[in-house]
Amino acid sequence: MASGVATEQETTLHRELGRIVGESFVLGGTPERRKSERRKGKRKNQKERKTFADQLSDCAIDGVIPSAVVSPADEKEVAAILQFAGENDYNIVPQGAGTKQSIGATPQRVDILLRTHRMNEVLHYDAGDLTLSVEAGMTIAEVQGILAKNSQFLPLDPMLPERATIGGVLAANAHGPMRSGFGSVRDYCIGINFVTGDGKTAKGGGKVVKNVAGYDLMKLIIGSMGTLAVITSANFKVFPLPKQTRTFILDCSDLATAIAQRDRIIASPLAPMCLELVSPRAHEYLSAKSEVRDPDHYAPQQGMKRAEVYSLVVRAGGSDAVLNRYRKDLGEAVSRELAGAEEIKVWQRLSNFEDSIRTRHFNCMVVNAGVAPSGVRAAYEAAEQSALEHNLLSASIGRAATGSLTFAFVPLGVDPPNAMQFANVASSLRSRLPKGSAAVVVRCPLEAKERFDVWGSSANDMALMREVRAAMDPKNILNRGRFVV
Amino acid sequence: MQRPLSSGLCYNLRIPMQFHRLVKQLKKIVGKDGVLDHPEDLMLYEYDGGVDRGTPQAVCFPQTTEQVSQIARLATKENVPIVPRGAGTGLSGGAIARQGGIVIGFSRMNKILEIDIPSQRAVVQPGVVNLDLTHAVESRGYYFAPDPSSQKACTIGGNVAENSGGPHTLANGVTVNHVTGLEVVLPGGRIVEFGGKAAESCGYDMTGFFVGSEGTLGIATKITVRLTKLPEAVATLLAVFNTVDDAANSVVAITAASITPAALEMLDGWTLRAVEAATHAGYPLDSGAVLLIELEGLREAVDENADAVREICLRVGARGVRRAADEKERQLLWSGRKNAFGAVGRISPSYYVQDGVIPRTKIPQTLRKIGEIGRKYDLQIGNIFHAGDGNLHPLILFDTRDREQTKRTLAAGQEILEYCVSVGGSITGEHGVGMEKMAAMPVMFSEDDIDVMTRLRNVFNPAGTLNPQKLFPTTRSCRETYSPGHPSVGGPNATSEIHGAD
Incomplete structure (x- = not known):
């Protein structure tokens, strides 16, 4: 956008956005300032301007710097921004905290980054009815804090809860270990308010726990990656916090034993809150954070003693009698039992697995796979073998009972990876997964991203999804080119 | 016999060829014995569990997805409405051929195609009766959780269309929480797939969106459902109250006490007396209300929660709480609830x-x-x-x-x-x-909400030939007002x- 026309467009962009939300909530400046920055580069004495440019580049998505960042205060402002963007063919990327912005294809350009952080109020909380409405920009941790005052919670434990927002988690259908016992957010989101690509403010569902009036727009918009609408608020069914919890770790000598233990738990009357399967190499990312060394070359410890076990991590909640039942039924297979702070830490680390991989390896690839429960063993083996084949190491965790898995691929220390290695391992993994599985690459080096489709094939009819997208975002301004293209 | 509501007719039903020619073509698709077009046969298909009525011109019974697709293609070409129908137990007129046209009955697509216990899934055709699936898997310790009271007759295809609930969906969720994949025939005849056995799939959650669309988006021809483990223990309690207020307050207190029963049903005094006269379930005739409470799960948890529920009810004002001693007593308590409408x-x-x-x-x-x-x-x-x-x-x-x-x-x-x-x-x-609550939709939804839903319907069902004049309030293309x-x-x-x- 170096031409004079573009500059003029940018002026209009910033002015118009300022008119909608107030100037102080638009990041991005006059074209004069931007031009002079470009000319002078990052000279130290341009302090103010540098800060300003840095702020924008901090918001870059896959290296693409947005022309403007706007923070609307409410649904009305969101609608005005989308209408304005539609009229001018501006591409919009909606964002909560950006913890999951690595998902999806690299955008060609980002005109407006729409941040929801100012929309962070509780709209309605009826503790007696166990229902809650919150705005999209509120963080998961804030929501849990509010619910905890009434001994309630949302069984939503995605990575980085202090930053991740309700809107972002819904848009990405993110989940954590509690997905196992409570279902995904689609199972307890009971209503949603949103603005369509053409600026229409609408809603689906309601505030009650049972409701079949009208189409289930919650289901459609959850997991739509910001391509159908900008979520402005959502309503949830919340849950009572268990009186107490305990975590039982079952260390198994190999994958087959771990799967057999999993099958035994699934077939038993036990109904754990969480049931995670941790591969041997994944343990390293669940222990205390080691020093981040040269991120480009850091590799997992090779010579050091490392847990060579597959672990099933089982979390149960309830009274003493219920927990005793778990102890009795799980029996001698239990290697360790955790409680209190130690227990909480383990689950935080499991939730933050992807982030832990990211902070330790600049070059890493993370895949979220969905397989049928009977395909979990094959999927873990597929990850292991695909990594071996392409000179990478794999670390895997996942919801062993539901088949929602996370596979990380990290480089060997001796061998800096190239982009094709990642593309190949993705394709190798996909070909090895049981039929009907999904494998979405949610994080990988930029150079690799250009070489393959991060989404992979879909079990859903593609042509119909495109039409659905066109119905919700007729001008194709929401996250253009990143998902369902 | 009541005729279809003339005030509601605005869909332009033009039948550009003699209907018997259409019937002939239908017979070519599904076989001679697969089509009904005699008035006395059609009468059986003009109502559902309510009394809204509408007479189709033909009812056909396909046996394969391909046949459904051909019927859909034919109907679209001829601009004739098609209405999918399970067992016709619905209560809102969803399966009624309000505009006439072709009713597609699924009684011949009633096979359980696959039971996959290791993945806790079953793949069924839409005509499989809800309870039959449970019967097919309960010996292996599983069941299909959604349990509408009509579950002895209603079909899983119908459950998917209506997103059916039931008494036990309180803890287990409604139909949409138990469907992971679908094969769907679109009105033009195209066959599409959504999801599968995996709980997570790439792309939009088309499966979740489709469930509960009341037959206005497409025709489900294959359904992948989740199977649920049978609970180890069940406790059924009957709490008896002098006033409706006390019973209602007990419900609030149970919810607030963080107990989620599998079912929590209430009958007020008038209703329980009517029920008792017919069923002799053991509800005290002089009470103001009863609560029927069922707890399921791990034996230890069930016993604890049953005690806690009893205590709450007594504290709030129940004059007595009885726990069914055995399965026979449990069935008796439930029989009152299940036969209440009768x-x-x-x-x-x-x-x-x-x-x-x-x-x-x-x-x-x-x-x-x-x-x-x-x-x-x-x-x-x-x-x-x-x-x-x-x-x-x-x-x-x-x-x-x-x-x-x-x-x-x-x-x-x-x-x-x-x-x-x-x-x-x-x-x-x-x-x-x-059909029943179309007029009430604007009480809940704004014009823009409805507009978004309409756009989505038009993606799937652009000509409106599939189950016309349902779910949406008075359509804009329609000049007459729906009353x-x-x-x-x-x-x-x-x-x-x-x-x-x-």
Whole structure:
């Protein structure tokens, strides 16, 4: 956008956005300032301007710097921004905290980054009815804090809860270990308010726990990656916090034993809150954070003693009698039992697995796979073998009972990876997964991203999804080119 | 016999060729014995669990997805409405050929295609009866969780269309929480796949969006469902109260105490007396209300929660709480609840059953309001409902032959629904909008909300030939105004367990 026309467009962009939300909530400046920055580069004495440019580049998505960042205060402002963007063919990327912005294809350009952080109020909380409405920009941790005052919670434990927002988690259908016992957010989101690509403010569902009036727009918009609408608020069914919890770790000598233990738990009357399967190499990312060394070359410890076990991590909640039942039924297979702070830490680390991989390896690839429960063993083996084949190491965790898995691929220390290695391992993994599985690459080096489709094939009819997208975002301004293209 | 509501007819039903030629083509697709077109046969397909009616010109019974696709293609080409139909137990008119046209019956697509216990999934054709799936898997320790009261007859295809609930969906969720994949025929005949056995798939959640679309988006021809493990222990309690208020407050207290029963049902005094007279389930005749509470799960948890529930009910004012000693007593307690609609049918020539939902904290005040509305319109209203999730089923008794009373019944029904929405609730919890509640949609949804839904329907069903004139309030393409003619009314014959609202 170096031409004079573009500059003029940018002026209009910033002015118009300022008119909608107030100037102080638009990041991005006059074209004069931007031009002079470009000319002078990052000279130290341009302090103010540098800060300003840095702020924008901090918001870059896959290296693409947005022309403007706007923070609307409410649904009305969101609608005005989308209408304005539609009229001018501006591409919009909606964002909560950006913890999951690595998902999806690299955008060609980002005109407006729409941040929801100012929309962070509780709209309605009826503790007696166990229902809650919150705005999209509120963080998961804030929501849990509010619910905890009434001994309630949302069984939503995605990575980085202090930053991740309700809107972002819904848009990405993110989940954590509690997905196992409570279902995904689609199972307890009971209503949603949103603005369509053409600026229409609408809603689906309601505030009650049972409701079949009208189409289930919650289901459609959850997991739509910001391509159908900008979520402005959502309503949830919340849950009572268990009186107490305990975590039982079952260390198994190999994958087959771990799967057999999993099958035994699934077939038993036990109904754990969480049931995670941790591969041997994944343990390293669940222990205390080691020093981040040269991120480009850091590799997992090779010579050091490392847990060579597959672990099933089982979390149960309830009274003493219920927990005793778990102890009795799980029996001698239990290697360790955790409680209190130690227990909480383990689950935080499991939730933050992807982030832990990211902070330790600049070059890493993370895949979220969905397989049928009977395909979990094959999927873990597929990850292991695909990594071996392409000179990478794999670390895997996942919801062993539901088949929602996370596979990380990290480089060997001796061998800096190239982009094709990642593309190949993705394709190798996909070909090895049981039929009907999904494998979405949610994080990988930029150079690799250009070489393959991060989404992979879909079990859903593609042509119909495109039409659905066109119905919700007729001008194709929401996250253009990143998902369902 | 009532005719289709003429006031609702605005869909331009042009049949550009003689219908018998169409029937001939249908016979070519599904075989000679797969099509009904004699008036006396068609009469059997003109109603569902309510009494809204509409007569199709033909009913056909495909056996394969390919045949469904051919029927859909033919109907679209000829601009003839198609209406998919399971067992016809619905309560909102979803399976009624309101505009005439072709009804596609799924009684010949009733096979369980696969049972995959290691993945806790089953793949079924749409005509499989809900309870038959449970029977097929219970010996292996599993069941299909959604349990509408019509589960002995209703089909899984119909459950998918209506997103059916049931008494036990309080803890386990409704149909949409138990469907992971679909094969769907679109109105033009195209066959598409959504999801599969994996719980997570790439792309939009088309499966979740489709469930509950009331046959307006496509025709499900193959359904992948989740199977649920049978609970180790079940406890069924009957709590008896002197007043409706005490019972309602107990529901609030149980919810607040962090106990999620598998089912939590309430019958008010009038209804329980009607039920007791018919079923002898053991409900005390002089009580003001009873709660039927079921707890499921791990033995230890069930015992603890049963004790806790008993204590709460007694504290709030129950005059007694009884726990079923054995399966026989449990079945007896449930028989009263399950046959309630039939029991009411013995007393009144007709009744209007509603399906509004309210926040659970608002149950006491809403029941008082319903009492007030009953007095205001001089009508007897019985209450029997899923108290645990706030899903009301007020039964307004009336006589269809009394026009003036019918009018009052409608007005009372509308007032109850409006009150439900005004306290933050919904117009329907599990029966669907169908024909019956189209006019009430604007009470809940704005014009823009409806517009978004319309756009999505048009993606799937652009010509509107699939299940026309359902779910959406008066369409804009339609100049006439839809006026609700008849509420869903049950008479003694339409109120057996099979047709029971749950």
